[in-house]
Amino acid sequence: MAEPSAEGELVFHPLDQFIVEPLFGDGPVRWFTLTNVTLWMALTVLAIILLLVVGTRGRAMIPSRAQSAAEMIYGFVYKMIEDISGKDGIRYFPYIMTLFLFILFANVLGLIPTSFATTSHIAVTGVLALAVFIGVTVLGFVKNGASFLGLFWVSSAPLVLRPALAIIELISYFVRPVSHSIRLGGNIMAGHAVMKVFAGFAAIAAISPISVLAITAIYGLEVLVAVIQAYVFAILTCVYLKDALHPAH
Amino acid sequence: MEEDSVIDAEGETVFATGGELHTLEGHPVEVADPGMPQLDFSTYPNQIFWLIITLLVIYFVLSRIALPRIGSVLAERAGTITKDLASAEELKAKAKEAEASYEKALADARAEAGRIAEETRAEIQAELDAQLAKADAEIAARTAESRKELEVIRAEADAAAAEVARETAREIVATFGAGADPGKVDAAVDARTKG
Numbered sequence: 001m002a003e004p005s006a007e008g009e010l011v012f013h014p015l016d017q018f019i020v021e022p023l024f025g026d027g028p029v030r031w032f033t034l035t036n037v038t039l040w041m042a043l044t045v046l047a048i049i050l051l052l053v054v055g056t057r058g059r060a061m062i063p064s065r066a067q068s069a070a071e072m073i074y075g076f077v078y079k080m081i082e083d084i085s086g087k088d089g090i091r092y093f094p095y096i097m098t099l100f101l102f103i104l105f106a107n108v109l110g111l112i113p114t115s116f117a118t119t120s121h122i123a124v125t126g127v128l129a130l131a132v133f134i135g136v137t138v139l140g141f142v143k144n145g146a147s148f149l150g151l152f153w154v155s156s157a158p159l160v161l162r163p164a165l166a167i168i169e170l171i172s173y174f175v176r177p178v179s180h181s182i183r184l185g186g187n188i189m190a191g192h193a194v195m196k197v198f199a200g201f202a203a204i205a206a207i208s209p210i211s212v213l214a215i216t217a218i219y220g221l222e223v224l225v226a227v228i229q230a231y232v233f234a235i236l237t238c239v240y241l242k243d244a245l246h247p248a249h
Numbered sequence: 250m251e252e253d254s255v256i257d258a259e260g261e262t263v264f265a266t267g268g269e270l271h272t273l274e275g276h277p278v279e280v281a282d283p284g285m286p287q288l289d290f291s292t293y294p295n296q297i298f299w300l301i302i303t304l305l306v307i308y309f310v311l312s313r314i315a316l317p318r319i320g321s322v323l324a325e326r327a328g329t330i331t332k333d334l335a336s337a338e339e340l341k342a343k344a345k346e347a348e349a350s351y352e353k354a355l356a357d358a359r360a361e362a363g364r365i366a367e368e369t370r371a372e373i374q375a376e377l378d379a380q381l382a383k384a385d386a387e388i389a390a391r392t393a394e395s396r397k398e399l400e401v402i403r404a405e406a407d408a409a410a411a412e413v414a415r416e417t418a419r420e421i422v423a424t425f426g427a428g429a430d431p432g433k434v435d436a437a438v439d440a441r442t443k444g
């Protein structure tokens with residue numbers, strides 16, 4: 001978002017792309033207001049429905065291209081949960097699939113020029129991470145009772161070290177949602193902001209070729225980041241789920 | 250270029266005051282209001298509300314429609330593949346069986362053919378032998394008969410020749426006028442011709 005003004009000035013607004021604004025009118029953003037967040041989340045849902053519902057409506061024995069992609073994602077997430085959380089983690093497959101698909105599609109749709117990246121907002125990633133954190137913690141206590149606290153009591157360590165380790169484990173446990181959410185939001189926001197800054201430089205004739213090349217390269221990197229961050233979020237959720245199901249060290 | 254410095258006169262960063270920066274090429278750069286939209290808490294309820302709606306919709310679409318459907322398709326495919334493999338195995342066994350029975354039939358036919366050929370050959374040989382023996386006997390009989398006839402003819406010829414010789418001798422003796430006893434002449438001729 002760089003517009004050369006009358007005097008040939010460059011105006012950089014690298015963060016303007018993240019502004020939440022109403023779709024219609026200029027009023028205040030209330031909780032129910034239809035905003036660009038609503039639009040791009042709706043498009044995310046639409047994309048997921050297109051691939052996983054419309055794409056598989058043939059239920060073909062020999063899958064079409066879309067069905068093949070849907071089956072691949074299904075198999076990928078299913079195997080990830082089975083490998084990391086164990087057989088009893090499969091019960092939570094729909095929840096992890098929901099998180100993975102939402103983040104994946106929001107990230108990828110956010111890469112469309114002039115779109116709005118919903119996952120670049122800490123409010124969104126924070127809710128996702130908190131949902132995982134609270135869900136996993138409650139699940140841990142429901143499944144294991146008080147023995148879930150054994151997660152913090154490293155029985156393989158010498159007895160004298162255990163209280164200290166317990167404090168460290170406790171802190172690291174509560175830092176989980178913070179790192180979980182900031183990792184995703186920060187990655188997406190930084191990538192988009194960097195691309196906007198480079199796009200601003202493209203207005204200067206002398207360096208615009210370099211700028212365009214750099215945007216192309218960073219765009220490729222961002223596509224990778226979009227997919228990897230969705231994968232990382234899902235795999236960490238699986239790891240936390242494993243801790244809740246099998247807290248023993 | 251003092252006005253290009255990142256810190257302005259009031260000691261605040263230009264990012265905070267919206268002052269001017271210059272790029273290396275000397276283009277003045279105006280930095281917009283830097284407040285991060287991510288930290289604008291007034292939009293949080295809106296984002297969180299729509300996020301929860303979104304996640305619920307995705308969850309219901311996935312758990313009610315998409316995941317059972319894909320799961321059943323995958324299971325069905327795995328079942329079909331297993332079944333196909335089993336039936337292929339069965340067909341292979343059947344083919345092997347058929348091949349074995351074919352081989353056996355072939356061997357049997359070959360043995361039968363050999364046996365028939367042998368039998369036929371033996372039969373023909375026996376018949377041939379019989380025919381040969383018969384032919385030999387016939388030939389021997391005919392030869393004996395011919396020989397007998399020949400003996401008779403020869404004897405007759407000998408007798409005729411002796412008669413002719415005797416008559417001739419008698420005529421010759423008579424012609425010379427010697428009244429010889431015909432009996433003596435005959436005996437002399439017989440002795441000569443038998444010699």
